Amino acid sequence: MQEIGHWINGKLVAGTSGRFTDVYNPATGEVQTRVALATTAELDAAVAAAAAAQPVWAATNPQRRARVMMKFGDLINAHMDELAELVSREHGKTLPDARGDVQRGLEVIEVCMGAPALLKGEYTDSAGPGIDLYSMRQPLGVVAGIAPFNFPAMIPLWKMGPALVAGNAMILKPSERCPSTSIRLAQLAQEAGLPDGVLQVVNGDKEVVDAILDNETVQAVGFVGSTPIAQYIYGRACSNGKRAQCFGGAKNHMIIMPDADLDKAADALVGAGFGAAGERCMAISVAVPVGKETADRLIEKLVPKIEKLKVGPYTAGNDVDFGPVITKQAQDRINGLIGSGVEQGATLVVDGRALKIQGYENGFYVGPTLFDDVTPEMDIYRQEIFGPVLSTVRMDSYEDALKLVIDNDYGNGTAIFTADGDTARDFASRVNVGMVGINFPIPVPLSYYTFGGWKKSAFGDLNQYGPDALRFYTKTKTVTARWFSGIKDGASLNFKALD
């Protein structure tokens, strides 16, 4: 069987641990390859080599580093279909959706092409007599990025672009369920001119993550994944003196006001709830219609749209709306949660549990599922399902709906559908969620803004990509310089204002 190792010093190398995990094709349920799981010693060696390569890269002027990003962007575009196929084969999402995964990562690389402008420091001429004051942004050294399975191209690109263009070396640890895209991206980065050793892709599981967290050379950790792991990594990285930004799970609500265009709201819910089988941290998993009439009409509009959705393998091309979930365990967990919703009293309007795809009986499929009459105490409301399951929580008023969103532990994304600008403005202002959509269901900001949730959806204080990411991957040094032509004779012993 084919084996995936690591990308170290510009070469593919086999793992030495003797430990592997299977990589599935979720569409068929078959094991297609296995990936090596690195040891602490392998990680430490990769970090040492990255530390040796980093100073030359940091000393390369910012514009030249940006040119590597330009070439990298060109190569990603040129290899778009190949990358999308790699994503779909290990993740299961449809090819158009996989292209979107690559594209939204590429857009961060595009912003990195202009990074020199964002990496400039500040300067105050004549801050005192003959005294100039300036600050500069310097790279941290070796940093790490740890990625989840659900965006095999986008999130590694969100991590590597800002870290590398700022002059750091990066250890990238992809999800062990979808490792191939990161390795291919590293090869393209090398072809674009990135020096060997500056980007190391180390595959593995908890052992290698813990090794990253405990390695003294690693200065910062950017993590994306589930909330319990984000919280664990944030704690351990911080207590080891590292910078950390750890993005976690989500439970994203969409409020539907009585004045909303319900056809558009229903279309938005179908796309945002079931696209990529619901395996998006910005998926809408909770619909919150305000008022009985809105709820009844919304359900009426949703049911035929949901029943029409086609589920199947990515190889079926445009005939498929979404694919399988990532593993058999995920399929069982989602089906179990659907069962718990029924037991706990929710109304199961569309049941996706029995779905079987002819010719793909062993694939990890769950059909689109719709619940009505969900309450905040139920497990299907409290847990992140991360599957094609949309829950409807009916609310009597806007204030009750807003309170539901505010009281939820997660705060990644949210949306409101309304025809009233005043309600929309009030919602955007008062809701305690990091990314808000107004008549827009998945408000992932463009790459020149920044991405990050609130509450248990993110730990740390700077967001991913955009100017925040360059702040995260650099430290500020401030220099006070005096040139003797300007100073008076004699020493002063007092600590005093510069003027």
Ligand code: NAD
């Ligand atoms: P996960 O937390 O299981 O894994 C993420 C990474 O952590 C992987 O690289 C994995 O190898 C590693 N990991 C897993 N268990 C670990 C442990 N015990 N100790 C150390 N490392 C460990 O997440 P996932 O299932 O790959 O991804 C889905 C989750 O990611 C969802 O909760 C989703 O909402 C979230 N997500 C969040 C964002 C965001 O920006 N907030 C974006 C995408 C996905």
